[in-house]
Amino acid sequence: MQQLTSKELELISDALTAEGLICKKARAYSKSLIDMELAECMTKIADEHEQRYNALLNIIGG
Numbered sequence: 001m002q003q004l005t006s007k008e009l010e011l012i013s014d015a016l017t018a019e020g021l022i023c024k025k026a027r028a029y030s031k032s033l034i035d036m037e038l039a040e041c042m043t044k045i046a047d048e049h050e051q052r053y054n055a056l057l058n059i060i061g062g
Contacts (some may be wrong), residue, residue: 009060016056023049 004012023046030042 004060012056012060016053019049019053019056022046023053 026042026046026049030039030046033039033042
């Protein structure tokens with residue numbers, strides 16, 4: 001695998017921060033919602049962002 005540039009690492013770091021925050025917020029919303037269908041939707045959104053977070057982590061070898 002090629003070495004990542006500092007700019008690429010910075011962009012991945014920013015994306016990790018964003019994906020982590022979105023995942024946390026979606027999980028919190030899913031637990032606070034009364035509408036089960038909407039809560040399930042939020043859980044699915046959180047899962048998708050968690051997958052992206054993990055994929056980004058794998059890129060940097062984390």
